[in-house]
Amino acid sequence: xxxxxxxxxxxxxxxxxxxxxxxxxxxxxxxxxxxxxxxxxxxxxxxxxxxxxxxxxxxxxxxxxxxxxxxxxxxxxxxxxxxxxxxxxxxxxxxxxxxxxxxxxxxxxxxxxxxxxxxxxxxxxxxxxxxxxxxxxxxxxxxxxxxxxxxxxxxxxxxxxxxxxxxxxxxxxxxxxxxxxxxxxxxxxxxxxxxxxxxxxxxxxxxxxxxxxxxxxxxxxxxxxxxxxxxxxxxxxxxxxxxxxxxxxxxxxxxxxxxxxxxxxxxxxxxxxxxxxxxxxxxxxxxxxxxxxxxxxxxxxxxxxxxxxxxxxxxxxxxxxxxx
Numbered sequence: 276x277x278x279x280x281x282x283x284x285x286x287x288x289x290x291x292x293x294x295x296x297x298x299x300x301x302x303x304x305x306x307x308x309x310x311x312x313x314x315x316x317x318x319x320x321x322x323x324x325x326x327x328x329x330x331x332x333x334x335x336x337x338x339x340x341x342x343x344x345x346x347x348x349x350x351x352x353x354x355x356x357x358x359x360x361x362x363x364x365x366x367x368x369x370x371x372x373x374x375x376x377x378x379x380x381x382x383x384x385x386x387x388x389x390x391x392x393x394x395x396x397x398x399x400x401x402x403x404x405x406x407x408x409x410x411x412x413x414x415x416x417x418x419x420x421x422x423x424x425x426x427x428x429x430x431x432x433x434x435x436x437x438x439x440x441x442x443x444x445x446x447x448x449x450x451x452x453x454x455x456x457x458x459x460x461x462x463x464x465x466x467x468x469x470x471x472x473x474x475x476x477x478x479x480x481x482x483x484x485x486x487x488x489x490x491x492x493x494x495x496x497x498x499x500x501x502x503x504x505x506x507x508x509x510x511x512x513x514x515x516x517x518x519x520x521x522x523x524x525x526x527x528x529x530x531x532x533x534x535x536x537x538x539x540x541x542x543x544x545x546x547x548x549x550x551x552x553x554x555x556x557x558x559x560x561x562x563x564x565x566x567x568x569x570x571x572x573x574x575x576x577x578x579x580x581x582x583x584x585x586x587x588x589x590x591x592x593x594x595x596x597x598x599x
Contacts, residue, residue: 293586300578307574311567312356316349322563342369343563360571365564376564380572383553388576390549391538393469395580398476398534399527405477406484406523407516410492413507423485430478434537438471438544455545468545472537476530483526487519494518528584535577550576 315322323339340346343366344355359365365376408414409422446454446467453461455468488511491497500514501507539551546552550573557566 293582296582296585300582303578304571304575308357308360308567308571309353311570312353315563315567316345316352339369342366356567365568368562368565370560370562370565376562376568379553379565380550380568383548383550383569384572384576386547387535387538387542387549387551389465390469390472390541390547391535391576391580393465394472394476394534394538395527395531396473397469398473399480399523401473401477402480403484403516403523405481406488407511409481409485410488411507411511412492423482426478426481426485429474430482432475434471434475435540435544437474438541441471442545455541455547464547468541468547472534472541475537476527476534479526479530480523483522484516484519487522488515491515491518524584524587528581528587531580531584532577535573535580539573 322343322345323336337346344352347355356365363377363381368374368376368379371379405422405426409419409426411419414422442455445451452467453464455464455471492515494515496518497510497515500510505513538549539554541547542549542551543555550569554566554569554573556562557569
C-alpha cells in the first residue's frame with residue numbers, strides 16, 4: 276500500500292513539473308515567434324523590397340506585399356501569423372511556389388533531429404564513462420588527474436575549431452571516416468558528424484559526473500555494498516552512478532541549447548541537409564515564410580528537448596519535483 280502511494284505521489288509530482296514546464300515552453304515559443312514576426316516587419320526597410328531587391332517595380336512589390344499580407348494592418352498580420360503557426364501553415368515558399376513553407380521546414384527538421392539526438396546519446400554515454408573512469412578507485416591518481424585535465428581542455432575547445440581539424444585529420448588525411456557532407460556517406464557520415472557534436476557535451480558530462488561521484492564516494496550505502504563483496508567497478512556503476520543521475524541529466528539538459536546550435540553550425544560547415552542549411556538558404560534568398568518557420572522550429576526543438584530533460588530529472592530526483 277505504501278509503495279503504491281509513493282508511486283502515485285511520484286507520478287503526480289512528475290506530471291506537475293511537466294505541466295509547468297510545458298506552459299513555460301509554450302510561452303517561450305510564443306515569445307520567439309513574436310520576436311521573429313515583429314523584427315521582420317518593424318525594422319527599417321520594406322520587407323517586400325528586401326525580398327525583391329531595389330530594382331523591383333511597383334507591380335512586383337504589390338504582388339509580394341499581397342502574398343505576404345503586408346497590405347493588411349499589423350495586428351491582422353500578427354493574428355494570421357499565429358493562426359498559421361497553430362495550423363503549421365505559413366503559406367507557400369517564395370522561392371518555390373507551390374511548396375508549403377512548413378513542409379520545407381519539416382523536411383529539414385528530420386536530419387537535424389537525428390544529428391542532435393545521436394549527439395546527445397553519444398555525448399552522454401562517453402561523458403558518463405569518462406566521469407566514472409576519472410573518479411573510480413581502480414585507476415592511479417595520476418591517470419585520474421590526466422583524464423580530468425583532458426576533460427577541461429576538451430570542454431574549453433570551441434566546436435568550430437575542433438570539427439575542421441578532426442575532419443581534416445580523420446577524413447581527408449587518414450581517410451578513416453567519410454566526409455560528413457558527402458551525400459554517399461550515409462550512416463557513417465551521420466555517426467561521424469554526431470561524434471563531433473558529442474565531444475563538448477561528453478566533456479561537460481564527464482566533469483559533472485566525476486565531481487558528483489567523488490562527492491558520494493564515502494557514502495554509507497557504498498561502503499555497505501563494498502563490504503558485501505562487490506567489486507569496485509560494480510559498486511561504482513551499479514550503486515553510485517544511479518545516485519548521481521540527477522546532476523547528469525541536468526547538465527545534459529542545460530547543454531542542449533549549445534548542442535542544437537552546434538548541429539546548425541556543423542550542417543553549414545559540412546553542407547549537410549538540415550535546419551541550419553535551410554535557415555541560411557532562406558535568409559540569403561529572402562524567403563521570409565521559410566525563414567520564420569525555420570527559426571520557430573529551431574526554438575521549438577530546443578524547448579521540447581529541455582522539457583523532456585526536466586521531466587526525466589524529476590523522475591530520477593525527488594528534489595526536482597518540489598519546483599513549482
